[in-house]
Amino acid sequence: MHIPDLEELLAGAHVVSLPMRVKFRGILQREALLLNGPLGWGEFCPFPEYGDPEASRWLASAIEAGWQGFPEPLRTSIPVNATVPAVAADRVPEILARFGRVDAVKIKVAEPGQTLDDDAARVDAVRAAFPEAAIRVDANGGWDVPAAVEALTRLAGVGLEYAEQPVPDIAGLAEVRRRLRAAGVPVLIAADESVRKEDDPLKVARAGAADLIVVKVAPLGGVRRALDIVAQAGLPAVVSSALDTSVGIRAGLALAAALPELPYACGLGTVSLLTADVTTDSLVPDDGAIRLREVHADPGLLAEYAAAPGRREWWLDRLRRVHALLAARCAEPHVHRNFI
Template identity: 30%
Template sequence: MTVSWNTRVLHTKSPFGIARWTHSEYPRTFVHFEHGGVTGRGEAAPNAFYGENRATVEAALPPLSAHLHDPWDWEALEAALSRTFPHGHPSVKCALEMAALEACALEAGLPVWKLLGLSSKAVPESSYTISIAELPEMERQAREATAQGYRILKVKLGTDRDVPILETLRAAAPQATLRVDANAAWTRSQAKRMLAVLEACGVELLEQPLPAADLEGHAELRRVSPLPLVADESLHDRSTVPALARAFDAVNLKIAKLGGPLQALHTARTARALGMNVMIGCMIESSLGISASVHLAGLADWVDLDGALLLADDPYEGLEWQGGQVTRPTQAGWGVRERA
């Protein structure tokens, strides 16, 4: 039994901009867990908003990976990871949980979704993200995406140009379903002013309009919004879901920030119990990390799993895409392989 890892810097095809920052390089750490003749794999996709980066991942892996023994004892692994670091390092915990789950699935000869007893129904169609850039560039992104068969566009906002951006993209992609993500950049008054624009442009949903801690503001906005509000930055772990249910209509579940696929599964079930809708989302990740979310995606009302599609140098392959429609893997494990 051995645990090893390596870090690679992945690059997006073009700079990826949101309200907080624009990046082109994404360090991702890949974990390999050899046990009983099989190798389970996981990916750590750190995000600075949640206090992680390459250095924190590489520092946390030695003490956390020491707890990866019996891949079948998922509860013990979760408890040990939480004891070591009660808070923080969710992407590292995610990578280790992914590796344990794939080791079990490979031993059983099953895809992970089947090992977990999840639904075989078709994965909802994914959105494709139009990131913040100069307006002609965003328009180009939208036209190119729709020409490639993507029928749902997720538009990043949170600028002083939000109205012309949205109106331009609606004109550029008149048949596309639009979703908007402000990444916590709006004030309460901005958000209220934007509601009419969103409705006029036929936007389907609004993700995280206000700062993460402003649950009161989100609850107030929800009361007047014609669109469902989806929590992303406000969601930290499943214990925060009951408070979010009073301010949002749905939660966006990302395994890299929740601590792994099992943690996302627990969070989805809590959200459902509270009457919330569920989105399965992602970071900028390779197809290894995305595949883990695809295995869970039958649980979702909406899917945003384009992270690997935005990469110029995805080190994994095997997911089958037709536009925004991905096919759930049927091979044992995660169903992806490293590129030769």
Template identity: 30%
Template sequence: MKLDWTVYGLHLRSPLRISRSVMARRDAVRVVLEADGVRGHGEVVTSQYYGLDVERITGLLHDLAPVVASCADPGELRALLPELPPGVLAAVDAALHDLEALRAGVPVHAALGIPQWTDVPTAYTIGIGSVRDAATEAAALAARGFRVLKVKVGAEDDVARVEAVRAAAPDARLVLDPNGGWTAERAVRVVDRLTGVDALEQPIPPGRWDELAWLRERCPVPLIADEDAATVADVRALADLVDGVNVKLAKCGGLTAAREVVDVARACGLDVMLGCLVASSLGIAPAVHLTGHARWVDLDGHLLLADDPWTGIGGEDGTLRLTGVPGLGVVAR
């Protein structure tokens, strides 16, 4: 087998502001695994929050290349994979799944035995900005067909912005995401003033589980853990503290790990959100194959880009679609 990679930049349509940062671009690394002339692809994006920059990612891939070269097939490589940061492991795992499904001539979800689904609505993220801009964006998204909107919060005018989004898109389901930027007390105050909120995601900083328990008793909408929920152990520990967990492949280590997290969450009685980082369609595609298991789907990372170098999963009209072609189902533009 052979491992190769390419670094490229991803530029957003407009800067995305959340409670802890603003992003206008990020770098991505395409990972390619080849066996017997068949090439499987995956993608890892840089992230300051997860401690991944281009130098670290490419250094890890450079060290991994001899391991890949020593393997005759994907099964052998899976057994020999060293410990890697979850985002890098997710990209390698995606490339392995893509390669195996391409060789079998079936889509990834079929290779994994996941039931076929048709169309799934995805949320679209509205970043922190002015009340007027939020309303304008919400109206435009509703006109395009989006039925779920995620509103980033963590500013002084949160209530006014959410109310403006609700007025501009009255039929949309709203998910609020402070990215850990609120206190538990503020979360209660804000949510109590709002109507039509479908869920509240990671309102307080990770690690404050006593406060999560206090908040859940007082929160009138489902509470979703994101930064707090990365592993199966996290999910089990959070089972009585939240109503759902956000499963991100870049956070848990790829499709293989995500399936286990989803299964454990559902066994614990928790709802599942599938989330993502800003990435191309290649980076988002693996999670799309899991959407049949989720109550909330927030796989819009590719939709935030000015120029997506891959295509194949839809979403532009608020609905994700798989074409049924073998592998991950995406092609380079």
């Protein structure tokens, strides 16, 4: 991968702070650094707690979008799921109303400070609102093995499509999967953090710890590397987002559009969780899908939602550090072109 000079990146850098409709991942403002490249816009928005080595993958993804472009698509309409954060059950209809008609819903569970009863009430509210939709839950590794088995056994009654990252580690995923199968509980296990946060994203597939994998473009280092990981893993894949603006969602759509098979609705409808965006043509679901199209950041919106000066400088400092790390790594002669 060719890494542009830092000065070129800084010349086209914009830092925004977008308000959210509900708290998601503990935040109410989503910050992102956008890069304007010769082939389009890229997004660099690793969450603040991520270290520079992990953030370097996000920068590689942003550079791919703006300076390399995306692979040729195999499809132009991408089915997407609605996403329900860990809200009280009585707020579920309000959240779902923003997505319109959908065929699948992902529900956040295992939120710190909440109980399994809270999760069950939220899941039941979604099932009541969408009797025919596929329902999947995402614990973000919030349970241990016994709690995961108990919770998924209970939640399976609504007909779960799969459970995403019920426990934090690969060995735990394998054990949850084994116990559910032994008990005859028909819930598939999906790996997310165990793919994108591991030094070896294929480890989960080799361990037989999951039935499918969740792939996110930015944390994996770009569309081409994600395609390579899916091909090597040999498991069905769900394309998801990392709470991106429409610029980041465009990269997720590029991955979904280029996969040889797309058996599951994608988790790319999360712009609906924001109250603002960086484009006047937001990539939000329409009749359960998003139409593949280009995204152009709007100068007026970039100005309106520009981050405070201190936050802008924080992101630019982060860009400088991560760019240096990425450039040094790419200069290593033994590094594969899709190393990140």
